[in-house]
Amino acid sequence: MGFQKSFKALSDPIRRDILALLRAGPMAAGDIAAHFQVSGATVSHHLSILRDAGLVLDDKQGKYIYYELNMSVVDEILEWVTALKGGDKHEKNR
Template sequence: MGFQQSFKALSDPVRREILSLLRRGPMAAGDIAAHFEVSGATISHHLSVLRDAGLVLDDKQGKYIYYELNMSVVDEILEWISALKGDVRNEKNQ
């Protein structure tokens, strides 16, 4: 899972909204879908893209699948962005 796959997943506004929902904690796929006016299959596709990019983790419990943010990948992306921002600032000071 590289940054390219993560940033591609983040490029879609529905997927970004799903990540915002998951900030509150794990949610079942059906509960996520209830927040959108698209089909369950569409939400399932978005969740698959987010999972494949490593941005969410899934946990099957009985007949439900719960999704949660994968904070280690989120932290890795944020660290890279912070380092990039820091490098730009250091270059300006030189």
């Protein structure tokens, strides 16, 4: 996985807020945009960066695009951070 793209995507507060919204489940792009005081085009740009980084998946249903967290990539990042931190308590006691 390309951590560089993931961490670059996570560096922006709007993108982190989008990911937090998606914890509740898939959302249409317009519903996501309604939570922010920026243009729809700006939210679309942020969603594109998140998608390119693999952090979100998109699913076109009719005229709407629904976004959801890509938990496999989130899990990879968490595993890497956990390993960097030193793993779990059992590993520290070895």
